[in-house]
Amino acid sequence: MKTTTLTLLVILLMLPHVTLSQSQQQVLTVLVTTGDGAPRSGLTVTVQAENFRETAVTNATGYAVLRQLSPGTYQVTVSLQNIELIRRTISFPETSFIREVAPLSTLYAKVVDTAGKPVPNFFVNLLSPTGLVSVSQRTNSTGVAVFRDIPFSNISSIGGVYRLSTVKQGIIIGSVEKSVEKYVEEVTISAGLVNANFSLVDSQGVRMKLSASLSLRAGNVTESVDVVDGFASVTQLISSAIVGSYNTSLSVKLSNKDVVVYNSLLNIDAYGSFTLSPDVGELVIKVLDPDGNPVKGVGILVGASGYGNFTSGVTDQQGQFSVGIVPLSKVVGDYQLSVFRGRSRIQVEQLSLSESKVIKEVKLTLTKTSFRIVDYTGSPLSSAMLSIKDTVTGRTVNTTIAAGEASADFFPGPNEVSVTYRDRVVFQKVLELSSEPQEIRVTSVNFPLSISVLDSLGQFVEGLRVKVYGDGRELLNTVSGSSPLKITLELPADVVVDVFSGENLLARERRYAAGPEDVQIRFVDMVALGNVLLPIQLLASVFLAAILACLLAAAFIITRSGKQR
Template sequence: MRRWTILILLLIFMAHAQLGFGQQVSLVVRVFDPSGNPRAGVELIISNSTFRRPFETTAQGLAEFRLLSPGTYNVSATVDGVVVASATVNYPETTSLNLTLSIQNIELVVTDVDGKPVEGVSVELRSEQGPVIRRGSTDSNGRFFARDVPFSNLSQVGPYRVTGTLQRVTVLNSTINVLPESREYRLGSSVVGVLVNVLDFFGKVVNATVRFSAELLNFSTAVRTGASVKIPSSSIAGKYAVEVVKTYGQLRPEVVLLREETDLFRSLNLTYVLDVSDITIRVVDDGGDAVRGVQVLLESERLGELASGVTGARGEVTFSTVPFSEGQPGAGLYKLTAFKGSIQLSALETGVLPGETTITLKIDRIEAQFSLTRPNGAPLPNASLTMTDQVTARTYTVRSGPDGKAVLRLFPGIHNYVVSYGGVEVAQGIIDVTGPSLHIRVTQVDIELRIRVLDWFGNRVKDAEVSATWGGEALRFSRLDDDTLLTYVPVKGSVRIDVYLNGVLAERRVVWVGEPTLYEMRLRGAWVGGQLLSLETVSSIIAGAVLALLAVSIIFSWWKKPSKP
């Protein structure tokens, strides 16, 4: 009986237990931000003295805790390890809970001493009593945005310390309280804005760099002409050393054009007028004519080599921002040197004074004598010599005298030359004019022409009279040992050759002579007994001879034929 009683009680207990489990409900927690929007990704912790379970909210801001035992629980939400919302619930009497987070998205606006926004400040927001840290940089409007910042009235947070650095210098150190009613905080920094303009002596903008240095902070920054820059104010930096610097070419050292000290307690527009101006160097020859293509080197007694440039079509080269000989920085005397290639043509030492804009540099030409000779070394008179300077592009033309000499005033260095004779170009090349006397051997004049007169069968016609004409000018002949006639053609061109036999024109030819030539002139005929027989006559004689030989052969054959008895 007792066994049955125990069995019945056990079945009743199991039925009640199954009924209780089947009807259990979850604890649902909804999480909102201060604006009433669901917050996803928030860590919730439900706990009591013997139990602890975490849960991260869904995209709808929900957390569901299931299979909880009845009892009292603490539900808390944390951000950066700080409890930003909490509540105590009795379960299962309470199955639904709403939590609003004590956090805020805030905006910090960093301004300079004049209330204008400062870009590029590195900001750190740190809670004094907790681990909350936000870092970032201000944008072009001076704004820095920090998300999910816990309120300062939370026990784990307290006030926030805001620090800002500009190029590693602390320019901002403030304290703020993040409260529900505040979203924007304007914070003034020890920063000033400086707009820099640099002008030359005549008010023209100078392309230079302005450098600001504060020894007290080991701080330095630079800005180009016409630009603005934000820097720590003198309230924390002390006096600034200001330098205006410029580099005159890629491989040349930096030149300090101005140096001064100044205080910067507020934003300013700074304009510096330098003791500099543009200088034009005009290069002329000893006749006052402009010289193009010449390199001019600009050197200073105190600043060294500053710049170099090449003169244009007007013989001018302009150098920008040239410091005066006196003033700041004071360049001292200048040396101007003109080069053509590696050859120094001229040098001038001079001062550069305020108001002076053009300096003339004169180059003296040298007098060069050119000796033009024929291939045999004899002078070539009345020839035209044209010289072209490869650098300056200057062209000079002169005619040789009876002695074959021509004198020109020109600049030393490499030139192209062309020699013309009789209206024909007979020589060209390159010559380095380095001294007062130069020699040009002209090979395309007095071109050797040999003429040999032959009959049609290659026999020499020794008694032939030959005349040759070039450009209307009769050429003179000399007879060589082999009866070849020799003459010289002044320059390349067409030569008319006439052959006379017994005073009668027998043949005329026109030939082109451009180099030493042996011309064999074959006459149409055979030279026999001091006379030129035509090819027809020769053919008739040969035919008659053949017929005569044939007749003799026939007669001889008949004569030798034996008679019949």
């Protein structure tokens, strides 16, 4: 009980001292604002004295509170990312509240090209003399790069004026120095960039609708763009004032190989339009027959030495095929033109292209050969007409056949050949024609017709009247014999064969005969006995009756012999 009382007495004696210490404790409050008076958060406030250091960070309202100070002299600093912005000495607690404006600037750097137009989407580099500040920002759509929280140039750790620069392909294309002294600064960087337009024209100055690749090279700088319909535009090109003249070249594709058709040095140091005249020309192939008439539908294949065949097509109604715009022969050598009918190459020519437009006329050479036309028997066919029709161009040649001989000129290759005899087409076929003589056998003229009258066993039936009609006209009236009846048909015909016994029509056969025919009239239920046709059923009955009679006779003989024993 005495111990508890003593402890309470000690506590009561200490209370006045604790109350007095708390009432004497004070804090240092620091408020940091921006140049426009807004609170500045995120800055580090440091209070230092001998054997003492305390730090705090400004909050969203710009305040930092330091609570561990005792009366005395202190160094107070405000820093941004280890860059000391403010330093001052205070006596505490005489000074317990500090208000500072952070020496930080928002710097707007605008990049413009040689024509004063904004340059978007380019990086701008900002560097302090001491290298302590090094930052990059990309320009926006208006060509402006925004740098925030840039320490003033008069801060000792910064070292003076800043250097701003913009770079393309590793080359500085614009730079400026700027002393940052205000809370908002603006600066303009003039970049050595130009825009250039390129148009392609022929030797007459006429615009060419050519597709090509445009390449610009100056030192380590390379720009490549596609030329579409004879026009190309290059933007944000580094000025020749920085990199020197550009080696400008144009190339086109030929068999998937690049062919350079223009090469020159151009000084491009300002906005401008440039006209280029490449070594190319427009090539059109026009195919004519020997009479100068256009030939449609023939195939064209175009090639060049070292490049192979690079394009092909078919002539139109005017006999033309447009190859397009291709390099001049002084660049790739002469061109080789091959003319085809179907798969047959019928002509080859060389062409030297030396002008901006060339229409090359190719006059086809006809092939002439002789024809020998015979009928089925091999005899010469006379008083007939031979026609040769080009299956591709439609060109048709008609000539008269005399004593089985005729001649005609044509384009080599597949042709439709037909023979007309007595106003009827008796032969028609597509033949591969060349200069070699041709023999055509017309099997539908003077061909044999064979007629056989047979019974069910395949035996010839003799003594029946046979009449043969061709296209309604009687050709034969005779009696069947032990061999086929033969006649010769001069032309194809609808054939009717009638077989009579007396006045009775026994059989009729119809068919169209356009070549050698073997007509068989078979009586499938009859058997020929001499000149008489008997039904198989009747013969079977007679045969069975004979067998039965024989069996009865045998049985009778056997029975009689038994009785005699």
